[in-house]
Amino acid sequence: MFILTIDQKASRTGSDLIPDALAEFARLAPAHITAGPERTVGDELQLATDDAGTALRIILHATRTQHWSTGVGLGEVETPLPASIRSGRGPAFIHARAAVDRAKSDPTRVAISGGPGATDAEALVRLLIDVRDRRTDKGWQVSDALAEGLSQQEVAQRLRISAAAVSLRARAAGLRVEEQAVPALVRVLAAADAQAGA
Structure with a gap:
């Protein structure tokens, strides 16, 4: 499972972006979001998906605006997931919390935690985000x-x-680079999640 914890940057000095973000993230892949998106605390939202492609799509969407820090937790969750993701439990939730804290201090605004494959997945996702950040x-x-x-x-x-x-x-x-990278990154994320849940 992929747990994404997405925290608004500089929320104390700007407007509340959570309501619009909830609608936007829900629109990106409604069939593959298994819980949320939901405001969890203050300026933070969280969602769960079992689909690596959906996780990457949301990561790329969140990091494009530079308004969000995105932490991705990989691994198991207690099932069935509760009606409110705020009540969710399991290692993936713990990893997501650690990841979003690391993401806040990284230039790419993203971090991935959980299992032996998370480090490789994080490095490769950050490379793609760096390419996108240079886009005019x-x-x-x-x-x-x-x-x-x-x-x-x-x-x-x-x-x-x-x-x-x-x-x-x-x-x-770098559009051709991104086009080629996305399917490979989906496979890397899916493998990392499978390792984390093993």
Whole structure:
């Protein structure tokens, strides 16, 4: 199981982002979220998923805005999960708490704890986040448009630039690197979780 504990950064000096985040995280993969998302304490939310792809999707979404520190706990939980994730128990919850505390002091804003595979998974996820953190607004424009299913030609028409310019932006944004990395990272996360639960 993947327990994600997501804490709002600088919440005392900014607005409460939790209500919008709850809706957004629930929208990302409703079929694979087994508990939550739910506000747990103050400026923090938590959710559980048994799907590595969903966990990675939420990690990448949370770290993109730089408003959140994300801790991921791997391993077993007591089942059945309670109606409120705040009552959840088990090693994965403990690992998630330790991970979010480490994430707060890391430039990538993410940490993964639990089992022997967590260190490798964390290192590789942080590499991808570092690539994404270097992406410019123009790079994100292309990334978001392609994620909608548009072709490069359609992206060029929308942005009123040439198809060659779209290709250049995509290359500079590391979109091909991310496209290749995501399936591999899903497998790494799934293997790490399986090891943690063994």
